[in-house]
Amino acid sequence: MGKKQNNHVKEITSMEVDFPQWYTDVISKTELVDYSPVKGFMVIRPYGYAIWELIQSAYDKRFKETGHENMYFPLLIPESLMKKEAEHVEGFAPEVAWVTHGGDKKLAERLAIRPTSETIICSMYAKWLNSYRQLPYLYNQWCSVVRWEKTTRPFLRTSEFLWQEGHTLHETHEEAQTETMQMLDIYREIAENVLAMPMVVGKKSEKEKFAGADATYTMEALMHDGQALQSGTSHNLGQHFTKAFDITYLDRNNEQSYPFHTSWGVSTRLIGGIIMVHGDDNGLVLPPKIAPIQVVIIPVAQHKEGVLDKAWELSKALDKKYRIKVDDLEGNSPGWKFNQWEMKGVPIRLEIGPRDIENGQCVLARRDTGEKVQVSLENIAETVGKLLEEIQQNLFDKALKMREEKTSTAENLDDFKKKLHENPGFIKAMWCGDKDCEEKVKEETGTSIRCVPFDDEQEVLYEGKCVCCDKSAEKMVYFARAY
């Protein structure tokens, strides 16, 4: 695996040596993003955007299968609307960007650039909803939102990010709860099956929940450096917003009622997760299902008779089912191309040269293991298909193994600090449920409660007490440092 020291080649910093630098190197050298002229705002380049489009379509498909429709609301929200739900304003106030002028003229009322759209959407739902017959409302929008962040990192925390936000209304609290859980499930399903990122799911603590929610549920992934990434949240908003926005309808008993409300979102942050979960010292490793290029065909000795023709012939045999690229650029050696596409995380490299053509075979190299095999050109589509599936599965398995290796159990604070220091990652511990303890742990260890697993995934780790105090422990929770 040793890389040649070559001064004209841009190297990626080793992730062991300097993880943040590794991340910055990877995202810029693979041309996923670039920094824009405005602080905190990133340009998503074609290769990065292609990944987003694939993530988007995987989620969008499931949203639609579960009855949701897409819509679009304006970017700007009047200040008066923003202020209607008290907790919500308070939570978002510090990071809202405001439009104050139209041309040279000062506006009568400031307009918020949406940090999230609950308020404006509720204001419209209030106009539209009259009867229980219209419920449930199952709507979603794909858009970007702006939150004026102090420190930013591409994909993980930017002042503008792309996401989807679902906003639904229901007749009953139970129905809203079912919806909230259904969407969390879909989030996890796509994250695990498509992005190959194993998730820990559960409920947020009161301290960590969304501003204005009854309850927030989350999926959390563990990165290579042992930090957790909140990867998607689903909120049961109860009637906080529907009351604040006076959304009423005539219910089955012919009485005016407030509906129950949910919202849920995933964002371009997922791309950051994919990079940090699967990546290695050679760069990106993309799960086949969201790789913009699944197979890159590299002709070897492409000037020789028949090589390029064969490469294109193979491309045609594969491109009905898979995303294929033939790298026939002259002037770059095959070796250079191997390294380039490895860095960009393409799952399979197909090498085809005179020798292969003579033998009716080609070489397949997989990105996840580096393994190279010679395979027959007959049934190449089938061979490639199987290998892509294998890679997809292997990436999930590897990520799960990594997470398990980086998950420890702690019985008390000293134990906690020791484990965290020795093996940064998730710390499972029992918790009494008090905010004081939650804050104390945070202060002393720098970790927060990432989630409280659901009952069916609860464990009794050890007999007795809260990790932080003498009270009896109510729940097992996951702690970690987080992005």
Added chain:
RNA sequence: CGAGGUGUAGCGCAGUUUGGUAGCGCACAUGGUUUGGGACCAUGGGGCCGGAGGUUCGAAUCCUCUCACCUCGACCA
């Protein structure tokens, strides 16, 4: 917002201590030889040194201010 760091060609850097008007590698362009793990030769184009002010005969280099970006903390998807 607190601490540290960096701004010189598209990218990576040298030059700054000891001021004299900008250099290297890669990339790019053209021609040729190459091609199974980051090829080579030749020729060529491209920067006023983040910005402003000051000191000086003269500033990338010294001084002052400022801006941007990166990293680490505190806060948040």
